[in-house]
Amino acid sequence: MGPTRAANASRSTPEPYGLRTDGQKFATPTAPALWQAGRMSRLLDGEEIARQLQELPDWKQDGDQIVADLEFDDFGAAMVFVNRTAEQAEEANHHPDIDIRWNKVHLALTSHDAGGLTQQDIELAHRISEGT
Ligand SMILES: C[C@H](O)[C@H](O)[C@H]1CNC2=NC(N)=NC(=O)C2=N1
Structure with missing residues (x-):
């Protein structure tokens, strides 16, 4: 019963x-x-996004996503970064779209389940950018 x-x-x-x-x-x-239940963040409004992006110089808003365009010395250095990012994404269970073009890496973050940007995107962006 x-x-x-x-x-x-x-x-x-x-x-x-x-x-x-x-x-x-x-x-x-x-x-x-x-x-x-703590398994999904609420959507951030435009003002919250703009304010938080001030602390994330590598990142800018592109519609429902935040994106970063990063450049490295060569393909190997880009891949070291991407592999570190992949580990951080797995730890956070939050995964950026990643586009690798030799020494250039484009990252895009959004919260698909929430239908836009949430604090999870901001937090993962911070983790990714620390140490780059
Ligand atoms: C079931 C699992 O929690 C979801 O599919 C996660 C996985 N990684 C994710 N990554 C990103 N960027 N957005 C999501 O909404 C998302 N959802």
Whole structure:
């Protein structure tokens, strides 16, 4: 016997999706439910993005993305950077689009699940730019 819908609704912390014991079919989690569960950031507005980009000189906004164009001594140096970026992306479970052209690397970050820019994009941009 699992909790009733009413009991569930009154919980302050929602049960994680996938662990419902009341036999109800899983609903597609709504954006507010995911934000509350801490698995999705809310969209940032234009002012917040502009303010935070002041601390990220390598990055600029391009529509729903933030992008960085970086140049290295040669292909090998670019690949060292890209591999480090890949590790950071895996740690964050947030992954930039990466375009490599010999010594030039173009990175683009957006939060596909939220449909635009979130704090996750800003945080990963900081991590990527530290040490470049
Ligand atoms: C299931 C997993 O959390 C999602 O697919 C993650 C993976 N990496 C991601 N990376 C980026 N940049 N945006 C996302 O929305 C995203 N979603």
